[in-house]
Amino acid sequence: MSILVDESTTFIVQGITGREAVNLTRECLDYGKGAKIVGGVTPGRRGRDVHGVPVFDTVAQAVEHHGAPIHGSVVTVPPAFTKDAVFEALENAIKLVVIVTERIPRGDVAQMVELAGERGARIIGPNCLGIIVPDVIKMGGIGGPARDAAKSYSPGPVGVISRSGGMTTEMSSTLTAAGLGQSTAVSIGGDAIIGSSYAELMPLFEADPETEAIVIYTEPGGRMEAELARWVTDNDSRLPIVAFMAGRFMDEMPGMSFGHAGTIVEGKEDTASEKIARLAEAGIVVAEEISQIPEIVREQIAARTARTSTSGKTSGLPLASSPGGELGGTAS
Amino acid sequence: MRFFEYESRAIVAKAGIPVTKHGFAKTALEAREIAKEIAGPVVIKSQVLTGGRMKAGGVQFAETPDEAAGHAERVLELEIGGHMPRGVLVDSRAAVKHEYYAGVVWDGIRKQPVMLFSDMGGIDIEEVAEQHPDHVARGHFSTLRPFSDWQAKQVIASLGITGATLNRLTPILAKLARLFLRYDMTLAEINPLSELESGAFVALDAHMDMENEARPRQQELLRELGVGDEETRQAREATPFELAGEEVDAQDHRGVAGNVTEFDGNLGLVIGAGGGSLTLFDAVRAHGGDPANYCEIGGNPSVRKACGLAKLVLQKPGVERIAVMMSIVSNTRVDIVARGVIKACVELGYDPAEKIAIFRVPGAWEEEGFKILDKYGIDYADRSMSLDGAAKRAVEKIGTGA
Numbered sequence: 001m002s003i004l005v006d007e008s009t010t011f012i013v014q015g016i017t018g019r020e021a022v023n024l025t026r027e028c029l030d031y032g033k034g035a036k037i038v039g040g041v042t043p044g045r046r047g048r049d050v051h052g053v054p055v056f057d058t059v060a061q062a063v064e065h066h067g068a069p070i071h072g073s074v075v076t077v078p079p080a081f082t083k084d085a086v087f088e089a090l091e092n093a094i095k096l097v098v099i100v101t102e103r104i105p106r107g108d109v110a111q112m113v114e115l116a117g118e119r120g121a122r123i124i125g126p127n128c129l130g131i132i133v134p135d136v137i138k139m140g141g142i143g144g145p146a147r148d149a150a151k152s153y154s155p156g157p158v159g160v161i162s163r164s165g166g167m168t169t170e171m172s173s174t175l176t177a178a179g180l181g182q183s184t185a186v187s188i189g190g191d192a193i194i195g196s197s198y199a200e201l202m203p204l205f206e207a208d209p210e211t212e213a214i215v216i217y218t219e220p221g222g223r224m225e226a227e228l229a230r231w232v233t234d235n236d237s238r239l240p241i242v243a244f245m246a247g248r249f250m251d252e253m254p255g256m257s258f259g260h261a262g263t264i265v266e267g268k269e270d271t272a273s274e275k276i277a278r279l280a281e282a283g284i285v286v287a288e289e290i291s292q293i294p295e296i297v298r299e300q301i302a303a304r305t306a307r308t309s310t311s312g313k314t315s316g317l318p319l320a321s322s323p324g325g326e327l328g329g330t331a332s
Numbered sequence: 333m334r335f336f337e338y339e340s341r342a343i344v345a346k347a348g349i350p351v352t353k354h355g356f357a358k359t360a361l362e363a364r365e366i367a368k369e370i371a372g373p374v375v376i377k378s379q380v381l382t383g384g385r386m387k388a389g390g391v392q393f394a395e396t397p398d399e400a401a402g403h404a405e406r407v408l409e410l411e412i413g414g415h416m417p418r419g420v421l422v423d424s425r426a427a428v429k430h431e432y433y434a435g436v437v438w439d440g441i442r443k444q445p446v447m448l449f450s451d452m453g454g455i456d457i458e459e460v461a462e463q464h465p466d467h468v469a470r471g472h473f474s475t476l477r478p479f480s481d482w483q484a485k486q487v488i489a490s491l492g493i494t495g496a497t498l499n500r501l502t503p504i505l506a507k508l509a510r511l512f513l514r515y516d517m518t519l520a521e522i523n524p525l526s527e528l529e530s531g532a533f534v535a536l537d538a539h540m541d542m543e544n545e546a547r548p549r550q551q552e553l554l555r556e557l558g559v560g561d562e563e564t565r566q567a568r569e570a571t572p573f574e575l576a577g578e579e580v581d582a583q584d585h586r587g588v589a590g591n592v593t594e595f596d597g598n599l600g601l602v603i604g605a606g607g608g609s610l611t612l613f614d615a616v617r618a619h620g621g622d623p624a625n626y627c628e629i630g631g632n633p634s635v636r637k638a639c640g641l642a643k644l645v646l647q648k649p650g651v652e653r654i655a656v657m658m659s660i661v662s663n664t665r666v667d668i669v670a671r672g673v674i675k676a677c678v679e680l681g682y683d684p685a686e687k688i689a690i691f692r693v694p695g696a697w698e699e700e701g702f703k704i705l706d707k708y709g710i711d712y713a714d715r716s717m718s719l720d721g722a723a724k725r726a727v728e729k730i731g732t733g734a
Contacts, residue, residue, distance in 0.1 A: 020663075079545070080548070103545045105516045105549070106438055106518065106543055106545075107475060107513055107516050107546070109443075110443055110444060110445070111475045113443045114443070114444070114475055114476045118476075129662075141662065142662075143662055144662020144663060144695065144696050145662070148662055148695060148696055149662070151715075152715075162607070163607065164606055164607025164610075165605075166604075166605045166607055166630070166658075166659040166661070166662075167607035167608060169659070169660045169662060169695075170607075170608065170611075170659040170660050170719065174718065177716065190606060190607070192438065192440050192518075193440050193443050197441070217607060219607065219610060222440045223440060223441055224440065224441070244611075246607055246614060247613075247614065248614045249613055249614055249617060250610075255566075256566060256568070256593070257544075257566075258591065258593070258609070258610060258613075258626060259607060259609060259610045259628070260607070261544075261545065262440075263610070289615075289718065289720040290611070290718055290719060290720065291720060291721070
């Protein structure tokens with residue numbers, strides 16, 4: 001099983017004739033069981049094709065050509081046109097929109113997210129690389145060409161959620177090398193406002209029987225980690241979460257932006273050390289190094305299994321047998 | 333990007349929010365003229381993009397134009413938190429009856445803007461929110477539907493404010509909410525929003541931050557304010573090294589070799605991408621390393637760009653070696669990065685095997701890249717070496733000397 005997408009998912013690529021989009025289309029067609037890309041949209045380019053995918057002027061034409069509702073869209077158009085493209089997808093009943101484009105002003109993102117909410121749709125991104133279900137489907141540039149993606153991703157029990165596209169692959173590759181595959185990996189984007197946060201994806205992973213643990217990559221800036229910590233505490237989650245926090249040095253440099261648009265320390269709540277403390281309080285183990293993640297994940301899964309089989313119930317409390325003082329709770 | 337107070341005042345006034353009579357002066361002479369025009373007691377305020385002006389002596393009171401000129405002369409020479417002032421704001425000194433706070437910010441969790449309003453203005457709003465939460469009202473609003481004044485009224489009225497005061501404050505908060513969206517602000521704040529003895533409500537101080545990503549579509553406002561593209565308005569001013577980094581990034585449109593930030597260590601970093609750079613910079617420091625710089629490469633830069641960045645870092649005084657490290661790349665090509673950094677070493681007369689402490693960039697086109705690295709005898713690693721392991725190796729090499 002997986003979340004968000006599976007082998008039957010159909011999607012289009014908006015802005016398909018752009019250089020990066022052409023590559024992305026090839027990658028998705030080649031990967032796993034082959035993505036069902038049922039069309040592409042670039043205004044004025046109707047009648048062409050990209051690697052055999054027919055190009056249309058409008059989303060409506062693509063839907064009509066397909067003859068059935070289309071599940072998703074990958075949006076790769078320039079920032080000034082992204083809002084319009086996303087609105088077009090949403091108004092044509094597309095329910096999953098992956099926005100690859102970066103440098104979109106927050107006001108536009110907020111409008112897209114609000115409309116998606118009204119239409120019962122979900123947005124992933126912006127400024128993200130998309131979603132991958134190992135050996136099945138990838139929707140977006142995540143992992144790169146099919147051959148490269150196959151080196152980093154393998155099927156298994158770990159759900160991955162990351163604010164950095166590149167680090168989604170780095171962490172998954174580390175898990176894969178240690179024999180721990182991924183159920184689904186989602187690059188959620190590094191901006192201050194994004195369509196789907198950690199806490200918003202957790203219920204999907206929670207409902208996926210194949211997922212046994214979650215690994216997240218986090219950064220300073222924003223309150224998404226606090227939101228996740230609250231979600232975990234409030235919902236008595238069955239899934240252990242292992243987090244990696246990058247950008248600890250930024251705590252000493254408030255007001256400076258590094259990495260992604262969303263990473264800027266503006267208040268005391270969005271520093272790395274504050275976030276680490278929040279996550280640890282909620283029983284989320286924060287790894288000091290990425291190479292430690294597989295071992296911690298294994299220990300956490302084993303501890304959950306042992307406790308579930310003895311008590312028959314999981315609790316949201318931190319594990320007594322977690323790697324504790326050495327690796328866990330790195331709050332400074 | 334942050335605006336100076338005099339610019340924020342101009343933005344507020346443009347939105348139809350009343351302000352006191354004031355002017356911006358770059359010289360003591362200009363300050364005297366503005367004070368003369370105001371024809372009453374004035375405040376001289378240093379225009380710097382940092383807090384703590386009052387404590388540093390950057391805010392002075394004057395009764396006469398001559399006194400104003402004297403204060404302006406001193407304030408214009410006064411460095412505050414490492415910043416020299418852009419000029420001074422000469423503002424009329426008004427008799428204040430009561431101070432309010434009005435602000436609009438983004439709520440990243442609700443994904444909507446939120447109005448903040450308090451009847452305890454003049455102090456830091458976070459402090460008020462902590463100590464007197466019942467004196468701070470909040471109201472989220474839609475970005476899809478047009479803003480309507482009742483939304484501002486509801487927020488203010490929830491504090492128990494009524495009568496003429498409510499009706500005078502409502503349009504001010506409503507205008508602030510509208511300007512927040514119209515000008516792509518990330519923060520729009522009036523503090524204090526003052527009720528004067530005369531009964532007028534005016535913005536006595538304002539603080540505006542605009543989203544960098546919105547600068548291309550806010551050219552009209554920026555032109556009006558005289559803010560050029562070259563003004564980055566970061567928390568600290570760009571160093572010559574950082575400006576040179578921007579030049580490297582601007583030389584072509586292929587990929588990114590940007591966000592170069594100067595530090596004073598001996599290990600040069602050619603690192604990427606966004607998240608990888610953050611992780612690697614932490615890792616270098618965790619192993620006791622002393623980075624000479626931060627940077628982000630990604631998006632498949634050209635050989636020329638990778639070479640330009642590596643040269644810049646190699647030539648930075650104090651840099652002993654460089655470490656070329658990235659998280660697994662899927663778009664950027666390993667062979668291109670390898671060619672770029674080797675070219676930089678060779679062109680500067682260095683042996684790449686000596687100058688490059690470690691090359692850890694796995695991913696797309698890695699076989700081709702590794703071949704080139706082999707040829708030059710460079711210490712490189714594939715994905716089996718962690719980011720942390722690569723950082724450690726680089727730091728160890730610096731420790732043993734060249």
